[in-house]
Amino acid sequence: MAWWEVLVQQTINGLTRGAVFALIALGYTMVYGIIELINFAHGDVFMLGLFVSLAWFTLLGATQTLTGWQLVTVLPLVFLLTMLTTAVLNVAIDRAAYRPLRRSTRLAPLITAIGVSFMLENVALLWKGPAPIAYPDVFPSVDILREWFGVDSAIFVTTKDLLVVGATIPLMLALHYFVSRTTWGKAMRATAQDRETAEAMGINVERTILMTFFIGGALAGAAGLIQGMYYNIGQWWMGYQAGLRAFTAAVLGGIGNMAGAALGGFFIGFLSAWSDQYISARWTNAIVFAILILVLVFRPHGLMGERTPEKV
Amino acid sequence: MLELTDVHTYYGNIRALRGISLSVAPGEIVTLIGANGAGKTTTLRTILGTARARHGTVRFNGHQLDTLTTDRIVRLGIAQSPEGRRIFPRMTVLENLELGAFARPDRAAIAPDLDRVFTLFPRLSERSAQTGGTLSGGEQQMLAIGRALMARPALLLLDEPSMGLSPILVDTIFRIIQDINRQGTTILLVEQNARMALRVAHRGYVMQTGRIVLHDAAAALLRSDLVRKTYLGEK
């Protein structure tokens, strides 16, 4: 491979990774925007999303590569079911673990979130065991350049890459529409900006928080499903690393800022892919955390340059 | 319509209200005056449920407000223009106004009310696409009042609506307060500008350190020694 082919390949790789980080980062940033909680359990909801999606494929008897009409029936159905499951799970976590602490210090729910994270990881450990789980190759993988365009290139772009982009972008657009145009989306932004005044507008703040956890959970579930179909592997601790990277993405974009979280996710995606290639995969986590610390120290409002971050 | 009986409200150990009783009848403008820290804002917050009474009751049209959540209280027909304006800074003027109407069941009547607010405050209409945080202080005050009007409340709580406005605008605001009152909105008005407040109000209450020390018809309060010395700055 020529040097530029490696660069292009790693950039495509970074784009697909980044899409997953971005979906997870949105959940972090939305929850932070509305209740100022860094939900450490969020990465684990993503991890469970992968296993839950596998369970739905299995239940529907679709563990072979999907073909033809299955791609437009089974696949959207599994997206829906997975997102619904993790959305309800995320709401349940809030109700059981965070809501009782709503009026306590900020430290209490934060520590609880770490506890919830351990709990979810151990649930996965009991459910699936410690070894990596093979995720069936449900999505057909076609070498696009070679088979569709007849180009003989060292660069490898598959239909799976299209899937990642094709699923992530519509989800983000839908979220953007919801938050900027709908009444409840506006209620969410209002609650994030000034909770007491939002209440005084007649907004049911608890319902708004519920909605935020629901949406964040749904996006994490979609990310888990995408991750499974793309990499064909899952393991109980994978939410930890993905969660920390997505959290870094959210901080980079200015925590509470939704557009920032999406961009931050793609940025961390590119960065980690390039770092794996040009430095060493062993250094990637260290580099991501160095960035996290640098941003927290020098630009605590994120790289988007706003003094007051656009929350939610 | 509104009735507070022996209301005590605390912030931690701070006794902000030490047994407040007051009432507002339908169609009235009632004003609450008093020095800084007397508990006027706390009284409004206790009515709306954003602060909670430890003792005493708050009743509104047969509902006991101290047992309801704020969003339910708002849905009973109470709206507020809060102290310090509390505009949503990263939402547009139009979105702020729409949020004022958030709890209204009669969605169809919102458009005419938006027109009414824009007629009252043409400045807001010019700036409808601008974010709230970029408005001047006076413009934000207009927006806070406009936002409360968008709820078309039965009872309107105004916390220092004249704050930060130029003298001409203060006159305008007080005229608007009288207009919306004549159109059927009951008003509880908290003001530093005691003279103006007592001129538009029917009745008034005077607060000192968490207690009501005097209440009477507004015209009588304007003549009372205590009010003239302490709040109107006369000798």
Ligand SMILES: Nc1ncnc2c1ncn2[C@@H]1O[C@H](COP(=O)(O)OP(=O)(O)OP(=O)(O)O)[C@@H](O)[C@H]1O
């Ligand atoms: N959030 C709070 N926490 C603690 N104490 C508070 C809080 N809000 C108000 N107080 C205290 O309660 C008392 C009453 O305050 P309040 O805001 O009701 O006064 P006010 O009459 O509205 O004054 P002003 O005219 O300055 O607005 C004051 O002593 C104030 O320091």
Ligand SMILES: [Mg+2]
């Ligand atoms: Mg006050």
